[in-house]
Amino acid sequence: MGTGGATSMAALGQALKASGTAMATVAMRRVDPATRGSLLDVLDQLGIRALPNTAGCFTARDAVLTARLGREALATDWVKLEVIGDDRSLLPDPVELLEAAEELVDDGFVVLAYTSDDPVVARRLEQLGCAAVMPLGSPIGSGLGIRNPHNIALIVQAASVPVVLDAGIGTASDATMAMELGCDAVLVASAVTRSPDPPAMALAMARGVEAGRLAHLAGRIPRRFHAEASSPWAGLAQLTPDA
Amino acid sequence: MVPECVERLEVSVNGRPELVAAGTTIAALVSTLTGQATGGRAVAVAVNSEVVPRSQWASTRLAQRDRVEVLSPAQGG
Helix, strand or coil: EEECCCHHHHHHHHHHHHHHHEEEEEEEEEEECCCCHHHHHHHHHHCCCCEEEEECCHHHHHHHHHHHHHHHHHCEEEEEEECCCCCCCCCCCCCHHHHHHHHHCCCCCCCEEEECCCCHHHHHHHCCCCCEEEECCCCCCCCCCCCCCHHHHHHHHHHCCCEEEEEECCCCCHHHHHHCCCCCCCEECHHHHCCCHHHHHHHHHHHHHHHHHHHHHHHHCCCCCCCCCCCCCCCCCCCCCCC | CCCCCCCCEEEEEECCEEEHHHHHHHHHHHHHHHHCHHHHHHHEEEEEEEEECCHHCCCCCCCCCCEEEEEEECCCC
């Protein structure tokens, strides 16, 4: 889960607990003595690992520096890399993203790269050594779900690293769809934190992810243009005499 | 209040202009900012866009016009 958008630390804690997640992303921001420490305390109490991210960065330079600061602060090589190209859509800037990914991988980071649903960029990120690719379903916080399921399926098919659907999930069925498409996980923030009932939605997400994963592993039936009866034609009684 | 006989440095800390006594270390600055003598957990510092590791805070003194960013994890992401 992401930790942004919650109305209070208590509400966030309840939602995180209900979600059953093992990892939560955190942003790196200027120290504010008023709220210092409480977020990590909440994560520690729940046994949730903090994953620093580079949210708010528009350039590779800023993202690399932010990642290094996150590594310093949290003593982890893991980072969610996010480099934004436009402050209204919050869509990633692929040029800056690839540059930052390359530099961070070289510097020993375990890079989980937030990216668009473009399979070509996803492949390049993997080739650079990213530990996971995290394509968006739709813009951050938009709740528009998975706008291009075909592209997500293409990314999943080509990837040898985990694929995490990250951004745009609006409700539980979006998370289920992501898992049915073959994603290894989803990352959700706003759909939970901004829901009218965050813990309830967090639980729904957990169940949705589980359902989608089970369905994916079970294997779906193909889509047919016409019907295929599930009841046999053989053994039918003749209930109306021939004319 | 810093006495007149002590040289003061103009630096910026988290975007705010500050006057600090010459010789002030990063460690001292962070502990003042966080209200914790050891600086507190999960804090990272950059001076002029370079990370200064915690192990160097006590031995790194601020210089005139240094831009200091003191960050810690916050809700987001």
